[in-house]
Amino acid sequence: MLIDGEWVQALSGETFPTLNPATGQVLTHVAKGQAADIDRAVRAARRAFEGPWSRFRPADRQRVMLRLAELVEQHYEELALLDTLDLGGPISRTRLGRTRAASLLRYYAGLATAVHGECIESSVLPRESLTYTMRDPVGVVGAINPWNGPIGMAVWKLCPVLASGCTVVLKPAEQTPLSSLRLAELCLEAGVPAGVVNVVTGLGDAGAALAAHPGVDKIAFTGSTQVGRAIVQASAGNLKRLSMELGGKSPNIVFADADLDLAVPGAAQAVFANSGQICSAGTRLFVQRPIYDEFVQRLAEHAARVRVGDPLDERTEMGPLVSQDQLDRVCGYLRAGVEEGARLLAGGHRLQDGPLAQGYFIPPTVFADVTDHMRIAREEIFGPVVSVMPFDTVEEVIARGNDSEYGLAAGVWTRGLDNAHLVARGLRTGTVWVNCYQMLDPAVPFGGYKQSGYGRESGNEHLNEYFETKAVMLKLSGTA
Ligand code: NAP
Ligand code: MG
DSSP states (O other): OEETTEEOOOTTOOEEEEEETTTTEEEEEEEOBOHHHHHHHHHHHHHHHHTGGGGOOHHHHHHHHHHHHHHHHHTHHHHHHHHHHHHOOOHHHHTTHHHHHHHHHHHHHHHHTOOOOOEEOOSSSOSSEEEEEEEEEOOEEEEEOOSSSHHHHHHHHHHHHHHHTOEEEEEOOTTOOHHHHHHHHHHHHHTOOTTSEEEOOBOHHHHHHHHHOTTOOEEEEESOHHHHHHHHHHGGGGTOEEEEEOOOOOEEEEOTTSOHHHHHHHHHHHHHGGGGOOTTOOOEEEEEHHHHHHHHHHHHHHHHHSOBOOTTSTTOSBOOOSOHHHHHHHHHHHHHHHHTTOEEEEOOSOOOSGGGGGSOOOOOEEEESOOTTSHHHHSOOOSSEEEEEEEOOHHHHHHHHHOSSEESEEEEEOSOHHHHHHHHHHOOSSEEEESOOSOOOTTSOBOOEETTEESOBSHHHHHHTTEEEEEEEEEOTTOO
16 A cells, blocks of 8 residues: 555555456455554545645646646556556557546646635625635545546546645555555655555555545545445444545437437447446436337347457456456346346347356346336446336436436437427536537536435535535724
């Protein structure tokens, strides 16, 4: 683990294995951080926050962030390879993260020098007074990440920390710790002082210790709604600030007037990318009745053509699921879909033969004629499984789209402005993509309504969550 600029073992000396999900083989063992290691990291983060890092002015933080952006670009092949090995993401896909990681760092580096308070004309103090606000970094942040986008998610968590002058203890997911460790090392190389970015690898109990630690001022969590709820409770002791990026069951809506040459591959990509292990995956696919049969058939054909294979092979479009647990979970939903009467048109089973049989592979799966109450239409599967449902009117599809405990994202495919705007306005989701899907921009806020969480990542709003506002009311001496 990297704590206070040093590579250290867990205080207990324990380790745990991380696997390559394409083969089921152990890649390496990493330190098993627990409460005592979290405590050590939080203390280091506090010292750095109060010490060397507090003397970095905005332009100094900007400079190290721009240097980090360059280092991340230079070393991205290595970071992508770590994620391909650890997560199973196809190398053709993990490499694509390079531009986004570097642009995130550069965008936040820009914001670092654009932070300002306000001067206020007070009606309470005499005229000869000065009232202003200043932005104060929130302090020590605990960042807890899921496994589905390790390096991208780690960069996303570091950006507001570095831009605001906070410090961080990052707990990556147990399945995918490797690229976060390398990123923290690059931070040191970029000139980020020791203790500003600490990475504690470990299991859920390490995350829980971070959420409960009285020396942590804020938790930034991305993961499941269930763990999010536990973190809210654990954080109550010292009333931590929280941001929660949680699960989803996102509606993706295709109107009869859509360009099907875009919508078919778009809808497939929306749910099969990263083997469906994306919080905002377009898993509830609503297709308007006049094109329903044609669309479903074309989608099934598309699904059957996706190249599933060795993630290290440059031609591979889809790799395995991340773990045996995830495989078992998804297989449970495949059975539930069939039992509840959905029509299986593609995929639907684990790959059992050939060289992929050792890994956790499930091919793109299409269930048609799904109804709103089936489990595959309601619960987050986090696998390459799409539930297709017909609809008739725009009012109906907005109501059905909103009939979910989640509210993370949504897609609309149409050539009509009315449909696009009505759906964009009507859906209770943090993002609506029209004629595109899964587009993330450093300048555009991303996050959930309802049980998909609160707080936004990216954009100005994100950085605001890393500051306290301090009001200063200054009465000049000698005034009445
Ligand atoms: P998860 O089980 O909630 O785990 C997320 C992180 O929390 C992991 O680092 C985990 O450690 C840690 N953790 C586990 N128990 C904890 C506890 N009691 N207190 C504090 N931390 C704890 O989620 P996951 O299975 O890794 O990821 C899948 C989920 O993430 C999906 O629901 C998905 O929708 C969601 N997600 C949301 C977004 C978004 O932006 N909205 C993005 C990506 C993923 P271990 O790894 O050791 O269990
Ligand atoms: Mg792994």
